[in-house]
Amino acid sequence: MCFIYLKSAVFIVSLPLPQPTLIQQFRSLLRGRGWLSAPKTQKSHFDKVDVESRVIETNRPITDLDVPDADIVMPTWWETAERAAKLSPRKGTKVYFLQHYEAFDYVPKGRVEATCRLPMHKIAVAQWLADIARNEYGDLSVSLVPPTVDTKQFYDPQSRAKQPRGKQLVPTVGMYYTTTPWKGCDIALKAFSIAAKKIPNLRLVAFGCGHDGPLAHLLPEGTEYNKEATQDQLKEFYSKCDAWLFSSRSEGFGLPILEAMACGTPVIGTPAGAAPELLAGGGGILVKPEDPEDMAKAIEQICQLSDAEWRAMSETALETVRNYTWEDATNLLEAAFYTALERQAQLTNKT
Structure with missing residues (x-):
């Protein structure tokens, strides 16, 4: 209070x-x-x-x-x-x-x-x-x-070095890992599994909430996972991704959407919290709730973009944050x- x-x-x-x-x-x-x-x-x-x-x-x-x-x-x-x-x-x-x-x-x-x-x-x-x-x-x-979000904390490190960011050499998506059911970790993991069958070299990065939890074994082999990332490290995770998966079943707002966008990372999100408004401008893709297959299609869509098309979506994501300070x-x-x-x-x- x-x-x-x-x-x-x-x-x-x-x-x-x-x-x-x-x-x-x-x-x-x-x-x-x-x-x-x-x-x-x-x-x-x-x-x-x-x-x-x-x-x-x-x-x-x-x-x-x-x-x-x-x-x-x-x-x-x-x-x-x-x-x-x-x-x-x-x-x-x-x-x-x-x-x-x-x-x-x-x-x-x-x-x-x-x-x-x-x-x-x-x-x-x-x-x-x-x-x-x-x-x-x-x-x-x-x-x-x-x-x-504070753009002094969330930003693409490459952009500060005046190196315009493009798509990852290896297609990469990221997610927040937690065992809290309403965060929808299971939806994101299932979506990744489906997409990986069509994108064999698809890579996953994730950070967590301080413990491995009972679902840790469900993280795909080869996942880059930090179970206790500091606030200063978060931008590094967002910036490694071609897309960030926001899979919540329920949210008040959903700040990770803006955190990822501030780093120039498009977001694939369920319609929880403010996701419908934040993704309406084209800085990501809004998917159906409780639908891993729809999220997997969005992963494929972003990974199939040309570098120029991806940069345009990335810039739109950045503008979403720049336009509301x-x-x-x-x-x-x-x-x-x-x-x-x-x-x-x-x-x-x-x-």
């Missing part, structure tokens, strides 16, 4: 890492694994950001005493939306940041839906989320603020905050 001041100051309040429950401790003891230790401090997204933050000492309700008075208070998850709704008006106009439709199988759907009906101005990161807020919850004033995104976000303040002022005047 973050608290935004219009004087350009940001204050972030977050909860600590979850502690093992008593039931989890007993199960661990019964299985002979001993007493579970408290989770160690992990790296945070805010470690290198010059932003004041506070971690609440326990996983308890957040109260007015925990947060400063502000212009805007912005919850970023359905549970924090519940907590923000109980804060006094002094803590700021409430703005709900929708990064996904969070009625997942493992959360209480009714409570999630209730937060979507809260009288908070909504900011959606993708059109499909804005459509849900409008069509299913009757909110006709949703601000669409898509994220973008961090400045554009921050301007939209600031405009959304002002819209929220104006709506709150109108509501206050009516009462």
Whole structure:
């Protein structure tokens, strides 16, 4: 949860890492694994950001005493939306940041839906989320603020050396490897297997989420795989590919699409998150959901392009990122905050 001041100051309040429950401790003891230790401090997204933050000492309700008075208070998850709704008006106009439709199988759907009906101005990161807020919850004033990527972090290293990039000498596609079902790793692997029968020298590169997992043996022989790539290494993986496979079944937005495009790599993507909008301009190919064969056809299509045709698609992918900068995104976000303040002022005047 973050608290935004219009004087350009940001204050972030977050909860600590979850502690093992008593039931989890007993199960661990019964299985002979001993007493579970408290989770160690992990790296945070805010470690290198010059932003004041506070971690609440326990996983308890957040109260007015925990947060400063502000212009805007912005919850970023359905549970924090519940907590923000109980804060006094002094803590700021409430703005709900929708990064996904969070009625997942493992959360209480009714409570999630209730937060979507809260009288908070909504900011959606993708059109499909804005459509849900409008069509299913009757909110006709949703601000669409898509994220973008840092082109100082994601770029084609060859372009910085003034060496225009062309197709790979060996046809190569890439993917993010994870065992999380909704990421669709199985779809991408099946698509690669189908395409490889028609492109015998087709190569796969992948990076993962820090562990091999039970599906590691499914990676084709010869795959270049880094199970724990650093953020600085990601551009190297994207830039080795003629196409990047985005196979998610569900996404809030889908930042890997923009990360790959910023490196000049066309994307073959399922219609999850913002993929329909991002790929509409021709910087990749949108394929059918749950259809490895359609993704395999797209792999063949890109691999069969001439070098000139591939460079044109690559340039289109780059333009998709160049045409929407961090400045554009921050301007939209600031405009959304002002819209929220104006709506709150109108509501206050009516009462």
